[in-house]
Amino acid sequence: MSELVATFAPIPQGFGCPPLDLDSASVARARSLARQIAAEVQERLAGQSTLAIERTVLRLFGVTGATADGEPLANRVVMALHTAGLLTGGVARPFCRAMALTGLDAQALAEAVAADRVDLRAHADCLDVVPEVRAIGDALAQAGVARILARRHEREALIGKLGQGVQPLKYVIVASGNIHEDVVQARVAARQGADVIAVIRSTGQSLLDYVPEGVTTEGFGGTFATQANFALMRTALDEVGAELGRYIRLCNYASGLCMPEIAAMGALERLDMMLNDALYGILFRDINMQRTLCDQRVSRRISALAGLIINTGEDNYLTTADAVDAAHTVVASTLINEALARQAGLQTDQLGLGHAMEIDPLRPDALLLEIAHAALIRHLFPGAPLKYMPPTKHMTGNIWRGHVQDALFNFVGVLTGQGIQLLGMNTEAMHTPHIHDRYLALESAQLVFGGAMSLGTELRVEPGGKLEARARHVLTDAVVLLEEMAREGLMAGLARGHFAEIARSPTGGRGLDGVFVKDAAYWDPTADAITAALEALGQLPAAGEAQP
Amino acid sequence: MSAIDPKHVRAYGDTLNDGQIMLSFSLPVPFGEEAKEAARQLCRQMGLEAPQVYHAHDLGEGFTYLVVYARSPHTVDTTQLRVTKMATAQLGKDAIEALAAQKFTRRLRVLGACTGDDAHTVGIDAILNVKGYNGDKGLEAYHCLSVKNLGAQVTNERLLQEARAFQADVILVSQIVTQKDCHRSNLAALIDLAEADGVRQDVLFICGGPRLSHQVALELGFDAGFGAGTLPSQVAGFLVQQLPPR
Incomplete structure (x- = not known):
C-alpha cells in the first residue's frame, strides 16, 4: 500500500487498509475548504499573543523553577509586566534589555524579578530593540532551539540504534x-x-x-x-x-x-x-x-x-x-x-x-x-x-x-x-x-x-x-459542514455548536483575559528562531503552496 | 437440584452450595512458585478454601498476575438483608409529563453540573441532553422541566450561586473521578455549604456517577443518588414524584 509511508514506525508485511472508492473531487474539496478555514483563523489571530505564549518565550530562554510559594518564575516575570499593562510589546524586549543593563543571565534575572530586586516595568518603556538587546534575545532563542533540536537528534539516534x-x-x-x-x-x-x-x-x-x-x-x-x-x-x-x-x-x-x-x-x-x-x-x-x-x-x-x-x-x-x-x-x-x-x-x-x-x-x-x-x-x-x-x-x-x-x-x-x-x-x-x-x-x-x-x-x-x-456518505456530509464553516468562519461555527453539540462564544470561556493585541513594537526572537529552524528543515509550507 | 435455603446462601458455580469464587489480582512478588503460593495463602486468609491458581503471568519488574478459583464456605442470610432503595415508582416519559401537569403549575427548574476538578461530563450530559442515553430521552426533552447544564469543573460556591440566580428546584451533581475518594468529600462539602447558606431545604439535591448509589448519596446528605446505567427517565421520574406541588 503506497499510502502507508512508514516514516514514523515500520509497517509489517501486508499491513494496510482495503482500498475504498471515494469521490476524489469531494476529497479535494474537503481539504481545500479546511485550508481556507484554517487560513482565515490564522489571519484573524495573527495580531494576538497570550500569557502562555510569553511564558513559553521565557521557558525557551532557559527560565525554570518557582518561588517558595510554588509560583513558576515564568509566570511571575510575565505577570509583572501584564498587570502593569506593559506586555503588549512581548516579554522578550524588556527582559533582554534588563539582562543587558544588569549583566544577569536569564535565570538569575527571573529570580531577581521574583525577589523584587529588579523592576521589569522600568525596562518596558524603550520601544526600540537596540542591537545589543536583539543580540541577547537572538542568542537565547537560538540556544533554546538548539536544545530542542539536540533532543530530536537524540531520539532519531536512539530509534536508529534500538x-x-x-x-x-x-x-x-x-x-x-x-x-x-x-x-x-x-x-x-x-x-x-x-x-x-x-x-x-x-x-x-x-x-x-x-x-x-x-x-x-x-x-x-x-x-x-x-x-x-x-x-x-x-x-x-x-x-x-x-x-x-x-x-x-x-x-x-x-x-x-x-x-x-x-x-x-x-x-x-x-x-x-x-x-x-x-x-x-x-x-x-x-x-x-x-x-x-x-x-x-x-x-x-x-x-x-x-x-x-x-x-x-x-x-x-x-x-x-x-x-x-x-x-x-x-x-x-x-x-x-x-x-x-x-x-x-x-x-x-x-x-x-x-x-x-x-x-x-x-x-x-x-x-x-x-x-x-x-x-x-x-x-x-x-x-x-x-x-x-x-x-x-x-x-x-x-x-x-x-x-x-x-x-x-x-x-x-x-x-x-x-x-x-x-x-x-x-x-x-x-x-x-x-x-x-x-x-x-x-x-x-x-x-x-x-x-x-x-x-x-x-x-x-x-x-x-x-x-x-457509508464512507462516501460521511465524506459528503463532512463537505457540507466544511462548506458552512468556511462561509461563516471557524469561530462562528464553534459558536453554533457544529462540533460535539457544544456551542462556545468567541468571548466566553476561560483564559480570554490572558489574550492581548500585540503592539507595533512587539518582538519575539524565539518565533524568529523557530521559523528559521523550520525553514532550514524544509518543514514550513511555502505561501500559497498546494498541500497534499 | 436441592432446594435453595434463603437463610444460608453460598456462591454458585454449577452445583448448588459449591461456593465457587473466581479472583484475579496481581502481587508484587516475582513470577514463580512463590508467587502462586503467596496467592493461595492470601485466598485462605480471605476465608476461601481449596484455592487453585489456574493462571500466573510474569508482568516483570517483580510483579505476577494471577487467576485463582476457590471455594467459599461462607453463607448469607438473604431473609435479613436491608438495602436502601428509592421509594418512588419507575415511570415512562409520558406518565412523568402527565403527573407533572397535575402537580405543578410551572416547569421545574433543574440545574446540573460536574463539580470540583471533575471534567468528565459524559454522565451529566447523558442525563440532561435531549439525546439522552440508550434511547431514553434526556431531561431537556421534557416539557415539564427547564434544564440548565453548567458543564465541567464548577465549584460548589458557583453552583449554589447559579442555583439562586436560576431559582433551581433541583440540583444534579455528577462525579466520575473518585481517586482517593475526592467525590465523597466534594459532595459532602456541597451539602455543608448549602446548609450554611440556608438553602438545603429549598432544593432537591441529587448526585450521580459510576461509583455512587442511593445509599451513599443519603449518607452524604443528598436526597437521592444514581449509579451506573441510570436512564434519564429514572431521574425525571424521581424528582417529579418527590417534589411537593408548586
Whole structure:
C-alpha cells in the first residue's frame, strides 16, 4: 500500500487498509475548504499573543523553577509586566534589555524579578530593540532551539540504534497520580509490549494557568504534567527500552491554558507525542477560543521542531454526540486540525489525527460502520500515523464484555491500517487501569494484530455495498459542514455548536483575559528562531503552496 | 437440584452450595512458585478454601498476575438483608409529563453540573441532553422541566450561586473521578455549604456517577443518588414524584 509511508514506525508485511472508492473531487474539496478555514483563523489571530505564549518565550530562554510559594518564575516575570499593562510589546524586549543593563543571565534575572530586586516595568518603556538587546534575545532563542533540536537528534539516534515497535503502535496509559508508581506501571507495560506510554494528567490541570513545578506524588485521575515528572519518566523508559531493544515513546498533553509552555517542556525532555488539539480545549474545557487558537499555533510550531507526533482529540466528539450521526463532524474536524497543523510546520508523519470506535456495539452492523469510518479516515490522510481511540461510551463495567469490545476495536484498527492504537482497558469507566488491565489489553492487541496483520491488503470492499456507501456518505456530509464553516468562519461555527453539540462564544470561556493585541513594537526572537529552524528543515509550507 | 435455603446462601458455580469464587489480582512478588503460593495463602486468609491458581503471568519488574478459583464456605442470610432503595415508582416519559401537569403549575427548574476538578461530563450530559442515553430521552426533552447544564469543573460556591440566580428546584451533581475518594468529600462539602447558606431545604439535591448509589448519596446528605446505567427517565421520574406541588 503506497499510502502507508512508514516514516514514523515500520509497517509489517501486508499491513494496510482495503482500498475504498471515494469521490476524489469531494476529497479535494474537503481539504481545500479546511485550508481556507484554517487560513482565515490564522489571519484573524495573527495580531494576538497570550500569557502562555510569553511564558513559553521565557521557558525557551532557559527560565525554570518557582518561588517558595510554588509560583513558576515564568509566570511571575510575565505577570509583572501584564498587570502593569506593559506586555503588549512581548516579554522578550524588556527582559533582554534588563539582562543587558544588569549583566544577569536569564535565570538569575527571573529570580531577581521574583525577589523584587529588579523592576521589569522600568525596562518596558524603550520601544526600540537596540542591537545589543536583539543580540541577547537572538542568542537565547537560538540556544533554546538548539536544545530542542539536540533532543530530536537524540531520539532519531536512539530509534536508529534500538529499533522500535511496528504499526499499529500499542499505546497505553498510566494514571496513578504518583509519578513513582507511574514509572513502575510504565516499565511493566513496556515489558508486556507497549510501544507508547501516555501519562494521563491530573483532572483539572488543563485549567491551571501555570505549569506546576517539581516531582509530584498526588493527583486525581492522573499525574500532573511537570518538567521534572517528564524527565523521570523519560529516564525510566530509556532504561527499559535499552534493555528490551525497543525505543519506548512517551506521551503527554500539550493542551489547556499552558499548551505552548508544555509543548516546550516536552520538546526539552524528549517527549515523543503530545495530545494537542486546536479545538478540544474550547469544546470540552470551555477555554476561550481566541486563547486556544493562538496557543495551539505556537505549541505546534515547537512540536514540529521537536519532531514529535501530535494527537488530536476528535474521538471526544463521539462521547457527547451520537457516533453515527456525528461521524462527519470527526472527519471535518480532523481536516481542520490537519490544515492548522501543517501551517505550523508539522509534517505528515507527525499527524496523529484522532478518531474513535464509539458506535453502540449492539446496533446492527455496528462493526461494518466502524470499519467504514476508520477506513475513510485512513484514506483521507495517507502517510499520517492516525491515532485510533477505543470504546469508552459503551463500556459498562462488565469487564468481560468490555474485553470483547476492545478486541473488536483492535481488529478494526489492524484491518484498516491505523498507525497508533490506544488500547482499550476492560475496566474503562470503572477506575484508572490496574497493572494487569494493561497486560490483558496488550495481550489482546498482540493476538489480534498478529493474526490479522495482512488482512487489510487481502480483503476487498464490495463495490457499491453498504461499507463503501457509508464512507462516501460521511465524506459528503463532512463537505457540507466544511462548506458552512468556511462561509461563516471557524469561530462562528464553534459558536453554533457544529462540533460535539457544544456551542462556545468567541468571548466566553476561560483564559480570554490572558489574550492581548500585540503592539507595533512587539518582538519575539524565539518565533524568529523557530521559523528559521523550520525553514532550514524544509518543514514550513511555502505561501500559497498546494498541500497534499 | 436441592432446594435453595434463603437463610444460608453460598456462591454458585454449577452445583448448588459449591461456593465457587473466581479472583484475579496481581502481587508484587516475582513470577514463580512463590508467587502462586503467596496467592493461595492470601485466598485462605480471605476465608476461601481449596484455592487453585489456574493462571500466573510474569508482568516483570517483580510483579505476577494471577487467576485463582476457590471455594467459599461462607453463607448469607438473604431473609435479613436491608438495602436502601428509592421509594418512588419507575415511570415512562409520558406518565412523568402527565403527573407533572397535575402537580405543578410551572416547569421545574433543574440545574446540573460536574463539580470540583471533575471534567468528565459524559454522565451529566447523558442525563440532561435531549439525546439522552440508550434511547431514553434526556431531561431537556421534557416539557415539564427547564434544564440548565453548567458543564465541567464548577465549584460548589458557583453552583449554589447559579442555583439562586436560576431559582433551581433541583440540583444534579455528577462525579466520575473518585481517586482517593475526592467525590465523597466534594459532595459532602456541597451539602455543608448549602446548609450554611440556608438553602438545603429549598432544593432537591441529587448526585450521580459510576461509583455512587442511593445509599451513599443519603449518607452524604443528598436526597437521592444514581449509579451506573441510570436512564434519564429514572431521574425525571424521581424528582417529579418527590417534589411537593408548586
